[in-house]
Amino acid sequence: MPxxxxxxxxxxKALAQDRxxxxxxxxxxxxxxxxxxxFLLALAGAWGRPVPCRAPIGRWLPPxxxxxxxxxxxxxxxxxSNPNVQRAAVVALERAGVAxxxxxxxxxxxxxxxxxxxxxxxxxxxxxxxxxxEQAPALRRALSDELFTVRWLAVEALARSGDxxxxxxxxxxxxxxxxxxxxxxxxxxWLRAVAALGRDASALWPELNELLDRTSQLSQxxxxxHESRFTLERLVRELRTTQDNP
Numbered sequence: 653m654p655x656x657x658x659x660x661x662x663x664x665k666a667l668a669q670d671r672x673x674x675x676x677x678x679x680x681x682x683x684x685x686x687x688x689x690x691f692l693l694a695l696a697g698a699w700g701r702p703v704p705c706r707a708p709i710g711r712w713l714p715p716x717x718x719x720x721x722x723x724x725x726x727x728x729x730x731x732x733s734n735p736n737v738q739r740a741a742v743v744a745l746e747r748a749g750v751a752x753x754x755x756x757x758x759x760x761x762x763x764x765x766x767x768x769x770x771x772x773x774x775x776x777x778x779x780x781x782x783x784x785x786e787q788a789p790a791l792r793r794a795l796s797d798e799l800f801t802v803r804w805l806a807v808e809a810l811a812r813s814g815d816x817x818x819x820x821x822x823x824x825x826x827x828x829x830x831x832x833x834x835x836x837x838x839x840x841x842w843l844r845a846v847a848a849l850g851r852d853a854s855a856l857w858p859e860l861n862e863l864l865d866r867t868s869q870l871s872q873x874x875x876x877x878h879e880s881r882f883t884l885e886r887l888v889r890e891l892r893t894t895q896d897n898p
Contacts, residue, residue: 663711666713667713667714670698670703670713670716671716673694673698674694674695674698674716674722677691677692677694677695678691678695678719678721678722678725681695681725681726681728681729682721682725682728688729688732688737688740688741689734689736689737689740692726692729692737692740692741692743692744693740693743693744695718695722695726695744695747696740696743696744696746696747698715698716699715699716699717699718699722699744699747699748699749699751700715700718700747700748700749701715701747702714702715703715717751718747718748718749718751718752719751720751720754722748723745723748723751723752723754723755724754724755726741726744726745726748726755727741727745727752727755727758727759728741729741730742730745730755730758730759730761730762730774731758731761731762735765735766735767735770738762738765738767738770739767739769739770739773742759742762742770742773742774742777743773745759745777746773746776746777746780749780749781750780750781750782752777752781753781753782753784756777756778756781756783756784756786756787757786757787759774759777759778759787760774760778760783760786760787760790760791761790762774763775763778763790763791763793763794763797763802763806764790764793768799771794771797771799771802772799772801772802772805775791775794775801775802775805775806775809776805778791778805778806778809779805779806779808779809779812782809782812782813783809783810783812783813784813785813785815787809787813788810788813788815788817791806791809791810791813791815792806792810792815792817794806795807795810795817795819795822800826800828800842801838801841803822803826804823804826804841804842804844804845805841805845807819807822807823807845807848807849808844808845808848811845811848811849811850811852812848819849819852820849820852820853820855820856821855823842823845823846823849823856823859824855824856824859826842827842827856827859827863828842828863839863839880839884840880840883843880843883843884843887846860846887847887847890850894851894853887853891854891854894857891860884860887860888860891861888863884864881864884864885864888867880867881867884868881
């Protein structure tokens with residue numbers, strides 16, 4: 653009969669192999685790897701979320717904590733000539749979360765990429781990692797990006813960094829229009845940027861009230877839209893509380 657090892661030993665072995673796989677990917681990315689995309693994707697897949705365990709024991713491997721060396725290795729490829737590599741590098745740094753802070757200036761440079769998905773991913777990294785003043789000029793320029801998603805994320809990033817640039821007008825001018833082409837997650841993204849403004853979001857009362865009126869007319873059977881309206885109502889309540897308690 654085939655011998656089956658102890659499940660805990662199998663898990664530990666799979667965990668060690670996974671760590672070794674990520675260490676090897678970082679090592680390759682630190683050199684002059686001619687095809688770095690798959691190694692960048694390996695980092696993106698391991699950072700920030702559990703991964704399936706190859707051992708047949710019904711468990712998931714815990715996420716790999718991004719290291720400074722790993723983050724810097726990924727950042728080396730942000731300016732790659734191949735847009736697929738560039739995108740993979742920024743996505744990996746997005747998954748690194750706040751651990752990407754040492755390379756945020758490199759990420760901010762990607763806000764000028766010709767690839768829309770790269771600009772969105774770069775803006776998302778900056779929004780999540782709370783940028784420093786050094787990245788503010790690039791983010792301010794991104795406030796006029798042709799993609800509204802980049803503009804919203806730039807607002808969120810600047811607001812989280814404490815920048816005093818007037819940002820409510822940017823969100824007012826790019827308020828989502830509730831029509832058949834708008835996905836609920838786009839409204840959620842805009843609302844996150846509004847929430848990041850704190851008290852300054854009161855300048856958007858007309859837009860928020862209009863959205864409340866419009867979403868009240870949507871079908872209650874549409875779960876996504878119902879959740880978006882719940883988020884909107886909560887934000888309005890919080891703003892009113894803030895205004896009532898200066």
